[in-house]
Amino acid sequence: MTICSKCGGPVNTSRVARYAAENELQKMGVVLINTVDKHECESCGTASVDIPDLPGLIACVAVYRATMPWRLQGFEIKFLRKAMNISAKQFAELLEVQSETVSRWENDKAPMGPANEKLLRLLTAHTLADRAPGVLHSADTIAQLKISAVQDVAQVPPPMALYYAEVLLNKTAPEPEGVWREERKAA
Numbered sequence: 625m626t627i628c629s630k631c632g633g634p635v636n637t638s639r640v641a642r643y644a645a646e647n648e649l650q651k652m653g654v655v656l657i658n659t660v661d662k663h664e665c666e667s668c669g670t671a672s673v674d675i676p677d678l679p680g681l682i683a684c685v686a687v688y689r690a691t692m693p694w695r696l697q698g699f700e701i702k703f704l705r706k707a708m709n710i711s712a713k714q715f716a717e718l719l720e721v722q723s724e725t726v727s728r729w730e731n732d733k734a735p736m737g738p739a740n741e742k743l744l745r746l747l748t749a750h751t752l753a754d755r756a757p758g759v760l761h762s763a764d765t766i767a768q769l770k771i772s773a774v775q776d777v778a779q780v781p782p783p784m785a786l787y788y789a790e791v792l793l794n795k796t797a798p799e800p801e802g803v804w805r806e807e808r809k810a811a
């Protein structure tokens with residue numbers, strides 16, 4: 625049994641069936657299915673959670689979002705850019721726009737436009753594909769997306785339901801590796 629680092633009391637560990645992510649991942653609508661372990665002290669109530677492979681999760685979320693047809697909001701543009709680990713300045717140079725333009729996109733002050741948005745999505749999928757092997761995507765389907773705005777509540781995208789699975793990524797690898805996967809069936 626684990627001991628609480630604050631009070632020395634007994635700590636209960638349980639698997640969370642549906643864990644709503646926090647911070648940026650929460651804004652992206654991420655729900656983690658049967659993956660997260662929650663540790664809670666029985667005496668003082670101090671709680672913490674374990675999320676496996678956070679960099680892999682971020683890559684998975686970015687590639688998954690790149691395949692969804694709803695227009696990217698400013699914070700989502702920023703999430704995809706940061707997931708690729710490129711600065712706003714590098715991003716501006718890649719798309720041959722001013723740095724101020726990137727800032728306006730990311731703060732919802734100016735629309736990105738469908739062509740730039742598709743470039744960002746393709747770049748995201750291409751850059752992060754190796755780190756998000758559990759997400760189905762192809763350059764063709766992204767290029768052919770009909771990107772639309774979310775105009776009413778009925779069109780709000782469903783949460784991004786993801787789970788973490790142990791799979792053998794490479795037949796020559798000695799051990800199975802973990803990989804984040806999307807759950808496409810209705811959550």
Ligand SMILES: [Zn+2]
Pocket residue numbers: 628629630631632633665666667668669670
């Ligand atoms: Zn405690």
